[in-house]
Amino acid sequence: GPKVLQIPSHQIIDMGQMVTLNCDPVSNHLYFYWYKQILGQQMEFLVNFYNGKVMEKSKLFKDQFSVERPDGSYFTLKIQPTALEDSAVYFCASSSHAEQFFGPGTRLTVL
Amino acid sequence: GEQVEQLPSILRVQEGSSASINCSYEDSASNYFPWYKQEPGENPKLIIDIRSNMERKQIQELIVLLDKKAKRFSLHITDTQPGDSAMYFCAVEGASSSFSKLVFGQGTSLSVVP
Numbered sequence: 001g002p003k004v005l006q007i008p009s010h011q012i013i014d015m016g017q018m019v020t021l022n023c024d025p026v027s028n029h030l031y032f033y034w035y036k037q038i039l040g041q042q043m044e045f046l047v048n049f050y051n052g053k054v055m056e057k058s059k060l061f062k063d064q065f066s067v068e069r070p071d072g073s074y075f076t077l078k079i080q081p082t083a084l085e086d087s088a089v090y091f092c093a094s095s096s097h098a099e100q101f102f103g104p105g106t107r108l109t110v111l
Numbered sequence: 112g113e114q115v116e117q118l119p120s121i122l123r124v125q126e127g128s129s130a131s132i133n134c135s136y137e138d139s140a141s142n143y144f145p146w147y148k149q150e151p152g153e154n155p156k157l158i159i160d161i162r163s164n165m166e167r168k169q170i171q172e173l174i175v176l177l178d179k180k181a182k183r184f185s186l187h188i189t190d191t192q193p194g195d196s197a198m199y200f201c202a203v204e205g206a207s208s209s210f211s212k213l214v215f216g217q218g219t220s221l222s223v224v225p
Contacts, residue, residue, distance in 0.1 A: 042215040
């Protein structure tokens, strides 16, 4: 079936550093999302993105977060600077209609 | 914002029996209700979904029921197998915005024991 790819699978960084999480969505999908999952909890919506713009973001999408998809390449989530509470698994998803397909996630550890 | 309550948080059943997970939501305008299965270290995978124009949907051993009046929906797994052991999340498409976001329940850890 359709696959969403995420790079890297794991990232360990020091607090205060910048990190960029990369997502390669399903090729004909137009809607892109980021979700955050803390261990043992549910996925929580961060942001969605369509036609080069953020359409909606949650209160978890702090000012230090930004997303972009330059020239149809990777859909990225950048955190600058990172904080300890940013440690989580970040899932990218994409959709053309209602069904969202999730990538394998990036496990981010902030030390 | 939309809240989704999911119960139980832990469910342990005998192989071959049925397992039921229940979710409730707040926004009566919500119209899409997917269920995801997530195995340890993996991404969530859609297993079945239902739209608000339906009350029941079945795919093999999976049955989803939707009661729009009560704002509740449920997943029933009949004839459970050890391979059904995983975390299960219900979700609701947020109807308040033009572009869908999923609001997830807290998850149910299902264990199917031989």
